Amino acid sequence: MSRADETLKRKPKRWIINLVFVVAMVVAIAFSFSGSSINWTRLRTIGLSLKVMFQGLADFKYDFLFGTGVYQFDEGVVYMALVTLAIAFIGTFIGAILAIPFGFLASENIVGKYVAKIGEAILVIIRVFPEIVLAIILVKGFGMNAVTGVLTIGLHSIGMLGKLFAEAIDNMDKSPLEALDAVGANAWQKIRYGIIPQVAADISSITLYRFDINVRSATVLGIVGAGGLGASLILAAENWNWDILGTILLAIVVMVLLVDVVSSRLRSKLV
Amino acid sequence: MGVPCVTTKYLVSSMSKITLTNGKTVTKPFNKIWIVVAVVALLLYLFSLLIPFDSSTVKLEELKVILIKMFTPKGNRTWEDYFKYLLKLKNPLIDTLNMSFAGTIIGSLMALPLAVLAAKNIVKKPYIYIPARTIMNLFRTIPAMVLALIAVFFVGIGVLSGIIAITLFTFGIMSKMLYEVIETVDMNPFEALESTGATKTEAFRYAVLPQVTPVFVSYLIYIFEINVRSSTILGYVGAGGIGSVIKDNILYNYDRVGASIILMFVVVLSVQLLSSFLRRRLQ
Amino acid sequence: MIKFVDVSKTYPNGVKALHGVNLEIKDGEFVGIIGLSGAGKSTLLRSINKMISITSGKLYIDDVEISSIKGKELRMLRRGIGMIFQSFNLVKRMSVYNNVLTGRVAYHPTFKTVFGLFPKADKLMALESLDTMGILDKAFTRADQLSGGQQQRVALARALTQKPKLILADEPVASLDPITTVQVMDDFAKINRDFGITVIANMHHVDLALKYATRIIGIKEGEVVYDGDSKSIDDETLVQIYGRSLRHDEVLGE
Numbered sequence: 001m002s003r004a005d006e007t008l009k010r011k012p013k014r015w016i017i018n019l020v021f022v023v024a025m026v027v028a029i030a031f032s033f034s035g036s037s038i039n040w041t042r043l044r045t046i047g048l049s050l051k052v053m054f055q056g057l058a059d060f061k062y063d064f065l066f067g068t069g070v071y072q073f074d075e076g077v078v079y080m081a082l083v084t085l086a087i088a089f090i091g092t093f094i095g096a097i098l099a100i101p102f103g104f105l106a107s108e109n110i111v112g113k114y115v116a117k118i119g120e121a122i123l124v125i126i127r128v129f130p131e132i133v134l135a136i137i138l139v140k141g142f143g144m145n146a147v148t149g150v151l152t153i154g155l156h157s158i159g160m161l162g163k164l165f166a167e168a169i170d171n172m173d174k175s176p177l178e179a180l181d182a183v184g185a186n187a188w189q190k191i192r193y194g195i196i197p198q199v200a201a202d203i204s205s206i207t208l209y210r211f212d213i214n215v216r217s218a219t220v221l222g223i224v225g226a227g228g229l230g231a232s233l234i235l236a237a238e239n240w241n242w243d244i245l246g247t248i249l250l251a252i253v254v255m256v257l258l259v260d261v262v263s264s265r266l267r268s269k270l271v
Numbered sequence: 272m273g274v275p276c277v278t279t280k281y282l283v284s285s286m287s288k289i290t291l292t293n294g295k296t297v298t299k300p301f302n303k304i305w306i307v308v309a310v311v312a313l314l315l316y317l318f319s320l321l322i323p324f325d326s327s328t329v330k331l332e333e334l335k336v337i338l339i340k341m342f343t344p345k346g347n348r349t350w351e352d353y354f355k356y357l358l359k360l361k362n363p364l365i366d367t368l369n370m371s372f373a374g375t376i377i378g379s380l381m382a383l384p385l386a387v388l389a390a391k392n393i394v395k396k397p398y399i400y401i402p403a404r405t406i407m408n409l410f411r412t413i414p415a416m417v418l419a420l421i422a423v424f425f426v427g428i429g430v431l432s433g434i435i436a437i438t439l440f441t442f443g444i445m446s447k448m449l450y451e452v453i454e455t456v457d458m459n460p461f462e463a464l465e466s467t468g469a470t471k472t473e474a475f476r477y478a479v480l481p482q483v484t485p486v487f488v489s490y491l492i493y494i495f496e497i498n499v500r501s502s503t504i505l506g507y508v509g510a511g512g513i514g515s516v517i518k519d520n521i522l523y524n525y526d527r528v529g530a531s532i533i534l535m536f537v538v539v540l541s542v543q544l545l546s547s548f549l550r551r552r553l554q
Numbered sequence: 555m556i557k558f559v560d561v562s563k564t565y566p567n568g569v570k571a572l573h574g575v576n577l578e579i580k581d582g583e584f585v586g587i588i589g590l591s592g593a594g595k596s597t598l599l600r601s602i603n604k605m606i607s608i609t610s611g612k613l614y615i616d617d618v619e620i621s622s623i624k625g626k627e628l629r630m631l632r633r634g635i636g637m638i639f640q641s642f643n644l645v646k647r648m649s650v651y652n653n654v655l656t657g658r659v660a661y662h663p664t665f666k667t668v669f670g671l672f673p674k675a676d677k678l679m680a681l682e683s684l685d686t687m688g689i690l691d692k693a694f695t696r697a698d699q700l701s702g703g704q705q706q707r708v709a710l711a712r713a714l715t716q717k718p719k720l721i722l723a724d725e726p727v728a729s730l731d732p733i734t735t736v737q738v739m740d741d742f743a744k745i746n747r748d749f750g751i752t753v754i755a756n757m758h759h760v761d762l763a764l765k766y767a768t769r770i771i772g773i774k775e776g777e778v779v780y781d782g783d784s785k786s787i788d789d790e791t792l793v794q795i796y797g798r799s800l801r802h803d804e805v806l807g808e
Contacts, residue, residue, distance in 0.1 A: 004681035007693050008674075011651065015670075025376065032373035033434065049425050086318035093315060128539045130504045132416070133532060136521065137341075141334025146322040220416040223508065227322070234508065237420040245421075249413065256412035463643035463709070466603055467716055468633030468660030469667075476668050477656045481648045 056242020064247050077229070077251045084228035085255065087146055087221065088214040091153025095214075096207045099158045103165025103203075104191075110169060119166070127159030131217050135226040146227030153214050153221075161210055168202035169195065205270045212263045219252050341529030348526065356530050360516060364534060366430050367512035370505070371498040374437025379445045379491050381438070382407075386449035392458055393475060407450070410443030415501045419510040433510035437498050444497075448490050449483070456482040489550050496546040503535045513538075555580055556602060556720070556752075561611035563597050563776075571597035572608070573776040579769075581719065584746045585754045586767030586784065589795055594776040595756040599722050602754070603635045604628055633660035636713025636751075640725040642705040646698035650689070650708050653697050654680040657715030676715075683711035687741060703734030710741055714749075721745065723755035727762070732806055735759075739766050759806040760792065 064077055104110045106119030135152040142148040177194045185193065222230020229248055236244040287299045344353040388394055388403035419436035426432050460478035469477070506514025513531050520527040558577040564570050571594045579585055587595045600606040601613060604620060613620050620631060636657075644653050658676040659667045666672075684690045687707040692700060697708060706726060713721050723742065727735040743766055746753045757763035763770060764784050772780030772795035780791055793799055 003685055003690060004678050007681050007684075007690055008677055010694070011677075012694060029373050029376055032369035033431070034369075046425055053424075082318075083321045086321040089314060089318050090322065093311070124540070124543070125536075128500070128536055128543065129532075130500055130535075132504045132507065133517075133535065136517065136528075137334070137338070140337045141329065141331050143325070143328025143330075145325070145328060147324050147328075150322060216412070216414050220414045223416060223420075233417065234420065237424060237508075240424065249417070252414075252417065253409060253412045257408060260412070457646070459639065459641055459643035460645045462605070463637065463639060463712075464656055464659065466605055466632055466635070466637035467657055467712070468629035468631070469656070470629065470660075470664055472664050473659045473667050477648075477652075477659060478645055481645050485647070 052240065053242050053246075056240075056244075057246040059243040064244060077232075077247050080229045080232060080248075081251045081255050083146055084218045084222075085215065085259075087149040087153060087226075087228050088211060088218040088259075091150045091218070092157055092207060092211040092214050094150065094154035095157025095161055095210065096203070098154065099161035099165055100203075102158055102162030103169060106162055106166035107169040109172075109174065116166070120163070123159050123162040123166075125159075126156065127163070129156070131156045131221065132224055135221050135224045139225050144225035148225070149218060149221045149227035152226055153218060156217075157210050157214060160213075161206060164206045165199070165203055168199045168206065172198040201270050205267045208263045208267050208270075212259055215259045216256055219256075337525055340525035341532065343526065343529075345524060345526040353526060353530060356527060357534055360513065360531060360534050363506070363511075363513045363516050363531075364538060366433070367502050367506075367514075367538070368499065370430055370433035370437050370502045370510070370512055371495060373434045374502070375441050375491060375495040375498050377434075378438040378441025379487070379494065381442045382445035382449055383487075385442070385446040386453055387475065389446065389450040390453040392454050392456075393471075393479065404450075407443055407446040410439055411447055413440075413443070415440040415498075415505065416508060419505045420508045423509040428509040428511070430511035433502055433505050433512055436505060436510055437502055440501070441494055441498060445490060445494055449487065452483055452486045453479060485553060489553050492546050492549050492553075496542055499542045500539050503539060555614075555616060556754075557612075557614040559612040559614070561601065561608050561613055563594075563601060563606065563608045570776050572601070575611070575776075575778055577771065577778065577781065579752065579754065581752055582746070582750050583752055583754075584743070584766065584768045585752075585771060586763030586769070587754065587756045587771045587773060588760055588763050589773035590797070591758075593773045595773050596724055597776075598771075598773060599724055599754060599756055602720075602722055603632050603637060605637075629660050633716055634718055634720070636710075636716050636718040636721040638706070638709050638713060638721060638723040638726045638755075640728045642702075642709045642729075644697040644705055644708055644712075646696070648697060649694050650684065650697055650700065651680060651693040653708055654683055654711045654715050657683075657712040660716075679717070680711070680715050683714040684708075686714060687711045701734070702730050703737055706730065706734075706738050707741060710738075710745070714745065718751060720752040720754070723753065725756050725758055728758050735762070735806065742766065759804060760800055761805045 102119060102123060106116050106123055108116045110116075111119065131152055134156055135148060138148045138151055138155075142151060172195065176198070177190055180190045180194045218228050219233070220230045222228040222232070223234045225231065229252065232244065233248050235241075236248060289297045289299060291297065344350055385403055385407055389400050389407060391400055394400050394403075415436050418439050419432055422432035422435040422439075426435065456479050458478075460482075461474050464474035464478045465471075502510075502512055502514075504514040504517075506512040506516065507518045509515070509518075513535055516531045517528050520531075556577070556579040558575045561572055561575040562570070563572040575598065587598060589595050597606055601608050602615070604623075608621055611621075615631065618631075620628075623631065645656075655672060655676065658672055658679065661676070662672065681690060681693060684693055687710055689700075689704055689707050689711070692704065692708075697705060700708065710721075721742075726742070727738050730738060739762060742753055742755065745751050755763075755767070757767075764787060767784050770780065770782065770784045770787055771778060772791070774795055774797065779795055780787070789799075796804075
């Protein structure tokens with residue numbers, strides 16, 4: 001009896017720490033809301049907003065989908081969704097091509113520890129900015145069009161792709177390189193016959209994954225004028241055109257889910 | 272029937288037969304990589320048709336001018352003004368961090384029950400886990416920016432819209448990540464708890480939750496990092512934070528846009544470094 | 555007392571795991587169940603606490619027919635029956651103490667246990683069980699830092715904390731090395747002797763079953779082919795149960 005009693009007294013008092021932690025969290029969250037000046041008029045009309053939203057959603061614009069009737073085909077949601085996909089696809093392709101040298105530059109296996117650190121730092125800097133910021137700047141130089149979107153996606157993708165490519169290169173089996181050294185291969189030949197065959201599958205899989213992410217980003221780039229669905233999206237939102245907004249949202253959900261399914265199917269085939 | 276036949280013929284004809292010096296022949300099989308290359312090339316071509324390139328809109332000179340304008344003081348303002356302005360961005364910065372913090376915590380807590388409902392190993396009924404997965408996929412596919420647009424419509428311009436957008440975004444991605452973790456936990460302790468007469472809720476609390484908690488905390492930090500990055504820009508559509516400063520100044524005060532971008536860079540980078548440090552410590 | 559009356563179990567995929575089993579197990583017995591893997595040992599054991607539901611026949615525990623009970627009644631039944639598993643089934647990341655305390659979960663309403671609220675008496679009970687198993691000093695270590703034998707003792711302590719009348723052990727020593735195996739089996743014998751808890755154990759090693767159990771039940775293709783004293787079993791009976799002579803891995807050896 002006493003031995004158990006004694007041990008119980010030694011029990012770490014976790015609940016005090018837990019309680020302090022929970023209270024601190026609650027206080028912090030309450031503080032987070034303090035900055036939000038609540039717009040009471042908007043809140044009071046929330047019921048009305050919901051009504052407007054559902055009426056709009058119910059008034060689904062079929063002709064807006066394919067651009068038959070009032071809208072031209074190239075004003076329709078399907079067309080804009082295709083442009084969005086195009087931005088994501090070409091952007092990802094460009095990003096992947098550009099990321100390959102960065103991948104080598106950030107790989108300890110290839111360039112050694114110190115150069116790899118510099119390469120990594122460059123990639124971190126690219127990753128830090130949200131795409132939208134890049135788009136805001138690029139729009140000034142390339143105009144309010146889809147080309148800007150492609151460039152934004154391409155440049156921004158380098159950050160993540162380069163990092164993951166470098167990891168793939170660092171994780172590969174190094175013994176074939178030794179064998180190529182033994183047959184007298186030079187650096188380029190080692191890349192072509194020792195590295196590329198090993199990392200091609202990984203690189204394709206990573207690129208597909210990034211394409212998945214880029215489709216999502218491409219849907220909002222239009223908000224700052226870089227092409228795709230985003231432009232109509234913000235226009236519809238600012239004018240409270242829920243009929244149009246609903247159609248666009250549906251297009252986004254369907255497109256992203258489709259790409260998600262296709263990309264993960266393809267990726268599972270790759271490994 | 273026609274199509275496969277043609278493909279087969281094509282494959283056979285493209286296989287190369289190699290004859291060795293001793294007369295033996297080896298057939299080199301068709302490398303499927305060429306199909307992939309062809310498909311990618313075709314898609315690139317078709318998609319490029321949708322993106323007309325007009326060289327007259329390219330004004331690289333202007334890009335250079337604007338970049339200089341962004342990162343130097345405007346007109347008669349001094350460098351001192353430029354950096355003083357950075358200090359003035361304290362409130363938008365706090366707003367951004369508040370939005371990310373509250374949104375990450377609330378969204379993650381909301382995600383926990385949904386993740387449980389979506390996990391096949393805990394909830395064995397398809398009529399529960401399929402709808403649960405549909406809900407999470409719905410929220411997961413809508414970008415935070417779009418959620419913010421909609422939130423602004425409902426509650427007006429300000430931080431609250433940002434919190435709602437980040438909460439819903441976190442809810443979608445956290446529930447997806449968590450349910451995958453729950454599905455891979457060791458179910459043996461769950462069986463043991465059930466054998467002591469515990470209810471499913473109790474068995475989950477004592478056998479599954481302790482396994483999920485460390486991963487949950489690690490994801491929480493990771494998603495917070497993502498959210499800080501995306502919430503810096505949500506202000507552009509009216510959801511408060513640094514983004515609203517960019518939106519307000521984008522037409523006339525490029526130096527202020529530049530200052531905001533510098534601040535954004537510092538904040539996101541610090542959060543990213545802190546996040547990876549903390550997650551490494553957790554392992 | 556446990557009573558099987560004409561118990562059968564057919565799985566949804568058509569596999570007949572038990573077929574017309576009739577048994578009576580008295581309080582305080584140490585029963586070893588032997589037989590080939592796939593013979594139905596595990597199904598027999600797990601039907602007792604309804605981790606597996608039987609498809610026909612009647613199963614009585616202390617004169618309560620259990621095949622129709624469910625929900626709260628079923629949980630009341632289970633909390634009085636300890637269960638030991640081959641892979642210990644501990645929550646590896648949790649402390650030994652918290653693992654053992656989960657044996658008390660079914661004694662309290664969910665709204666209390668979900669917040670980890672247990673009365674002091676329960677906490678002492680958990681620690682006393684650990685003391686009984688000789689690992690009180692490990693109470694606040696994480697379960698995954700213990701050796702296999704120690705982990706199985708934690709599992710035994712968890713079962714003891716349920717204050718059970720009966721402990722079911724499904725291949726309790728199959729993942730342990732020979733020396734630890736003997737120690738853990740001694741623990742079972744001690745629990746059986748000192749607390750009068752009925753022990754029913756599935757055993758892969760026949761010689762262990764013969765050594766520790768007072769009664770042997772031999773199962774072949776879902777039917778009970780031998781039921782009797784462990785002392786009076788001979789090689790011929792074993793051949794009858796296994797359909798062949800024993801392989802070396804089915805004997806622990808001394």
